[in-house]
Amino acid sequence: MGGHLALDFANTVDDPEGPERYDHAGTYPELVGWSARIGVLRPDQADALLGAAEEHPRASFATLRRAHALRRILIDMFTEVAMINSGQPAGTERLTPTARWAELRPFVTDAIAHAQLAPGDSMYQLTWPETTRPDAMLRSIALAALDLLTSxxxxxxxxxxxCxxxxxxxxxxxxxxxxxMSVCGTDEKIRRYVSRRAARRRS
Ligand SMILES: [Zn+2]
Incomplete structure (x- = not known):
């Protein structure tokens, strides 16, 4: 929906401050399920991680906390860029690019440190041979964020x-x-229609 892996991950909470808040990555199994649906994990890899999570609940909980930290970083960073792009004030808590990078860099460094370079059809791609690490999905997401940031x-x-x-x-x-359009476009259109009608009634 966001059109980019890093944004899709940032968008995993529906209605964040509203009554229908729902976190699609609220638990470790949900994080794994979301990653498999979006293609960050292969189905067999997701099954293996879910199996391992039952044996090592602390490791999977630590991954979940890191995932939420990464998501917070992506939301703050990309929301700020989006506000600037649309000419709106980006808020008072703007971090410097250096401070942003200090937050994101450990995730990127970890991803690169464990990656291997494998030949693809017309170019190389990074792969992660140890597929049983509980945080395997965070690597692709961190690199996707870096990719978008520098694109x-x-x-x-x-x-x-x-929203x-x-x-x-x-x-x-x-x-x-x-x-x-099917989610917020329709809502927004209904809202504007209702307020136009209300305004007409008042006049
Ligand atoms: Zn929306």
């Missing part, structure tokens, strides 16, 4: 006008406003 695509990053979700606007004239 020209970053200028297309936006925040939905109706906190982030997305890449791939429309030609940068006119997209909602994370998904």
């Amino acid at each position: 020209p695509q970053l200028s297309r990053l936006k925040k939905c006008v109706a 906190p979700w982030l997305f890449l606007d791939q429309s030609k004239n940068l006119s997209r406003r909602w994370c998904a």
Whole structure:
């Protein structure tokens, strides 16, 4: 929905401050399930991690906490960029690029430290041979975040006008406003229709 792995991970909480809050990565099995659905983990790898998590609950809980820390970093960092992209004030708590990088770097360093370079069809790709590490999914997400941060695509990053979700606007004239028309676009349209009608009644 966000159009990028790093944003999809940042968007794993529905209605973050509202009554219908739902965290799609709220527990370790949910984090693994989400990662398998989105293709970050292979199905057999996800099964192996879920099996290992039952034997090593502390390791999987530590991974869950790191995952939530990484998500917080991505949300703060990319929301700030999205606000700047749309000409809105980015808030008073802006971190310097150095401070942002200090937060993200341990995740990127860990990903690179354990990676191997494997030949693909027309280019090389990073792979992680030890597939049973409980935090295997965090590596791809951390590198995806670095990739977006250093890509020209970053200028297309936006925040939905109706919810906190982030997305890449791939429309030609940068006119997209909602994370998904079917979710927030419709809600927003109904809201505007209702307030227009209310205004007409008042006048
Ligand atoms: Zn939305």
